[in-house]
Amino acid sequence: MNSKMNSKMNSKMNSKTVIQSGILPTICRQCDMHCGINVQIENGKIVKISGLKSHAQNRGRLCPKGPAAIDMVYHPERLLKPLKKDEHGSFQEIPLSQAMDEIAAKLIELKERHGARTVSCWQGEALGFAQQEKYARRFIHAFGSPNFFSCDSLCWASRYLAYNLVQGYWNSCPDFLHSDLVIFWGTNPPVSHPTFMVPLTEGRKKGAGLIVIDPRRTRIARQADLHLRPLPGSDGALAWGLCRYLIEGGYYDKEFVKNHTVGFEDFAIYAQKFSTEFVAEQTGLTRREISECCRMVADNLPRVVNYVGVSLEHQDNGVNTVRVIASLGALSGAIDINGGDLWPESMGERDLTLYNELPLINQKPVGADKFPVLYDMIKECHTMTAMDYMLGQGEYPIRALILTGGNPANTNPNSEKVAKALSGLDLLVVRDLFLTETARLANYVLPAASFLERSELHFYSHYQSVSLSRKILEMPGVQDEYSFWHDLSHLLGFGEKYFRWKTETEVNQYLLEPAGITLEELAEHPGGMQYKPVKYKKYRDHPFPTPSGKLEFSSSYLEGFGLSPLPEYLEPLYLRGNSQDYPFILITGARKSVYYHSRFRNIPRFRKLYPRAEVEIHPEDAGQLGIEHGNKVRVVSEIGSITLAAKIVKGEDTRQGIIQISHGWEQESNVNRITYDSINDPISGFPQLTSIPVRMERD
Numbered sequence: 001m002n003s004k005m006n007s008k009m010n011s012k013m014n015s016k017t018v019i020q021s022g023i024l025p026t027i028c029r030q031c032d033m034h035c036g037i038n039v040q041i042e043n044g045k046i047v048k049i050s051g052l053k054s055h056a057q058n059r060g061r062l063c064p065k066g067p068a069a070i071d072m073v074y075h076p077e078r079l080l081k082p083l084k085k086d087e088h089g090s091f092q093e094i095p096l097s098q099a100m101d102e103i104a105a106k107l108i109e110l111k112e113r114h115g116a117r118t119v120s121c122w123q124g125e126a127l128g129f130a131q132q133e134k135y136a137r138r139f140i141h142a143f144g145s146p147n148f149f150s151c152d153s154l155c156w157a158s159r160y161l162a163y164n165l166v167q168g169y170w171n172s173c174p175d176f177l178h179s180d181l182v183i184f185w186g187t188n189p190p191v192s193h194p195t196f197m198v199p200l201t202e203g204r205k206k207g208a209g210l211i212v213i214d215p216r217r218t219r220i221a222r223q224a225d226l227h228l229r230p231l232p233g234s235d236g237a238l239a240w241g242l243c244r245y246l247i248e249g250g251y252y253d254k255e256f257v258k259n260h261t262v263g264f265e266d267f268a269i270y271a272q273k274f275s276t277e278f279v280a281e282q283t284g285l286t287r288r289e290i291s292e293c294c295r296m297v298a299d300n301l302p303r304v305v306n307y308v309g310v311s312l313e314h315q316d317n318g319v320n321t322v323r324v325i326a327s328l329g330a331l332s333g334a335i336d337i338n339g340g341d342l343w344p345e346s347m348g349e350r351d352l353t354l355y356n357e358l359p360l361i362n363q364k365p366v367g368a369d370k371f372p373v374l375y376d377m378i379k380e381c382h383t384m385t386a387m388d389y390m391l392g393q394g395e396y397p398i399r400a401l402i403l404t405g406g407n408p409a410n411t412n413p414n415s416e417k418v419a420k421a422l423s424g425l426d427l428l429v430v431r432d433l434f435l436t437e438t439a440r441l442a443n444y445v446l447p448a449a450s451f452l453e454r455s456e457l458h459f460y461s462h463y464q465s466v467s468l469s470r471k472i473l474e475m476p477g478v479q480d481e482y483s484f485w486h487d488l489s490h491l492l493g494f495g496e497k498y499f500r501w502k503t504e505t506e507v508n509q510y511l512l513e514p515a516g517i518t519l520e521e522l523a524e525h526p527g528g529m530q531y532k533p534v535k536y537k538k539y540r541d542h543p544f545p546t547p548s549g550k551l552e553f554s555s556s557y558l559e560g561f562g563l564s565p566l567p568e569y570l571e572p573l574y575l576r577g578n579s580q581d582y583p584f585i586l587i588t589g590a591r592k593s594v595y596y597h598s599r600f601r602n603i604p605r606f607r608k609l610y611p612r613a614e615v616e617i618h619p620e621d622a623g624q625l626g627i628e629h630g631n632k633v634r635v636v637s638e639i640g641s642i643t644l645a646a647k648i649v650k651g652e653d654t655r656q657g658i659i660q661i662s663h664g665w666e667q668e669s670n671v672n673r674i675t676y677d678s679i680n681d682p683i684s685g686f687p688q689l690t691s692i693p694v695r696m697e698r699d
């Protein structure tokens, strides 16, 4: 941080670093990559964040968001005091103890009036999918309510469910370094998963091929040996086509299929439909492109790995599309081999959730009736259904929500409905670093500690390693997540029983104990410790963790829920309805390197790079509508409209008829005003955030 930044620092801030000067290694949690970082401190202030060379995840590299932790931590608008909304709708600062007492009293009152399940928790992307999430799950469960919500209702879970349905595990990072061919489906890792580029670049140098499947020419697509641009939502047809090719050509791993899988015959019969002609018709790809893709896969077996991005999940048949891609991995013979898709072993750490210890009976978790697989497999209550319960249209009322690390009034679909539902609650508590769109709807806003103000475990399952991040600084009066849940549970009377650890360090010790690794050892290994050496082909000695113990091309578990056992293909949404009024296909959410969902627009140097919300349009489409670069354009879907500036992209960078809008912008340019909350994948409940039929008008 330079002196200019210093002068812009929050003048009310009384932060204290754990050492006065020096360099401390820790882990970045500005995104889910968990890179190793060095934090340089001078005179009690963080002055620099650089990459930690010894950390296997990033080997010293950082993306622009890592060092921006300094801007975030010392930001002039950072919340430092609890806020309470008064009867006129204005926020007043109040002491933390008063806020906590009043919140606890209100929770007790609502529990008495409507039962415990009227209270819910929500955890957003800023807190990740591990330890911090488990605190929230533990708290709400101990309170007596099953209603835990999170961004998992629209991120990651469809892929997790799909891979688990097929093979019983999901390894979120395949072995790019040793594979012979990498296939990226609807993902742009240089921007969204920067650390993937470390092993990928090395693997590419050794000769690995790269296929990128994306309607747009992204940064990763420019590096590909083959870039296929299917019509949005048609990936399932291509994946089935690849499976058909491997099966009919006899290229698939016959020994593996015979001995370790179920459902192959039915799968092979269904695959017959996906001739090159049919795939071409569905995807808009040429027969030549499809054949080339098939040939590249067959030529590189078995070390062919697939990575599926979030865009395939954001469609109403996402789980099945990903199941076909997982099945492709099985046919390839890439399961649990070097250069393939490792079946990771866990460290054996303790679990903080209470699902086994304290089962909740007959509580009817929100959404579990509509999307039983989502609840059964990951105990996630469906956030979009939660809005209906909050608006009085559920089986029982949800009247309170404690929300932390998320901004759903911006990031969830049909965002106007979200805002209406949240603002009508009897109690909305939001924990955040800033007064976000969601926080503004709250009765109480509590200042939250950043990742540099807590200490937690980070797992890297693809190389079976664990790191410990450390507390670098403290803000007086600002609680970390653990302290918040701990203090509130003690005020509510179940702290002694369920939150007995005084500090997060004690929690970390408790978690690690069965693994035989100590905090001291982890502190000595800032680059991470491998907890178990990687072994391959474990399925020869152990059954797959699926209901049949085998890899499942067809799922009788799904059939038990009245769902199709095979991952059947469904045409994209825009081909199913009458789309005359909505002739364009909208893709949303393509990531920008310096923004993270709704975060970081308050960092001036980032804002300079991307100052405004834009709709990306093909030049031919723009020409036909008389739209010029920078013009204001109204984009209309069946549920609403937004206005934003036109960006005319190069013709070769997109397909005609397709437009793209990134999410995270506020108010009238928030694309989630026109995305659907009620068109959902039947397995995961995921909303339709992409492949949306829209029209455009000059404003």
Ligand SMILES: Nc1nc2c(c(=O)[nH]1)N[C@H]1C(S)=C(S)[C@@H](COP(=O)(O)OP(=O)(O)OC[C@H]3O[C@@H](n4cnc5c(=O)[nH]c(N)nc54)[C@H](O)[C@@H]3O)O[C@H]1N2
Binding pocket: 031, 125, 155, 156, 185, 186, 187, 188, 189, 191, 192, 193, 213, 214, 215, 216, 218, 230, 231, 232, 233, 234, 235, 308, 309, 310, 311, 312, 587, 588, 589, 590, 591, 592, 593, 594, 595, 596, 597, 690, 691
């Ligand atoms: N800088 C930054 N990094 C991030 C995030 C962020 O907000 N900012 N968010 C993080 C999170 S939580 C997530 S989930 C990940 C997501 O990361 P990714 O899964 O890599 O998602 P994107 O980077 O948006 O890339 C999605 C691509 O899919 C394409 N696409 C859209 N529809 C379709 C389709 O139907 N088929 C195919 N084949 N392609 C399609 C889009 O054109 C786009 O280029 O990124 C993470 N990383």
Ligand SMILES: Nc1nc2c(c(=O)[nH]1)N[C@H]1C(S)=C(S)[C@@H](COP(=O)(O)OP(=O)(O)OC[C@H]3O[C@@H](n4cnc5c(=O)[nH]c(N)nc54)[C@H](O)[C@@H]3O)O[C@H]1N2
Binding pocket: 123, 124, 125, 126, 127, 151, 154, 155, 156, 310, 314, 404, 405, 406, 407, 408, 411, 412, 431, 432, 433, 434, 436, 448, 449, 450, 451, 588, 589, 590, 596, 597, 598, 599, 663, 671, 672, 675, 689
């Ligand atoms: N249209 C469209 N919408 C999308 C997507 C899309 O592709 N298209 N992508 C979706 C995806 S994949 C995801 S994951 C969701 C993410 O959606 P959200 O979970 O809402 O994530 P963010 O917008 O990043 O909000 C995180 C909030 O946490 C705060 N925060 C940061 N650090 C901390 C901390 O340490 N503690 C606490 N308590 N708070 C902190 C930040 O200030 C910010 O307000 O968005 C989804 N929305």
Ligand code: SF4
Binding pocket: 028, 029, 030, 031, 032, 033, 034, 035, 058, 061, 062, 063, 064, 065, 066, 067, 193, 194, 195
């Ligand atoms: S990729 Fe960037 S934001 Fe994510 S952990 Fe690494 S440095 Fe931090």
Ligand SMILES: [Mo]
Binding pocket: 125, 154, 155, 156, 310
């Ligand atoms: Mo996500």
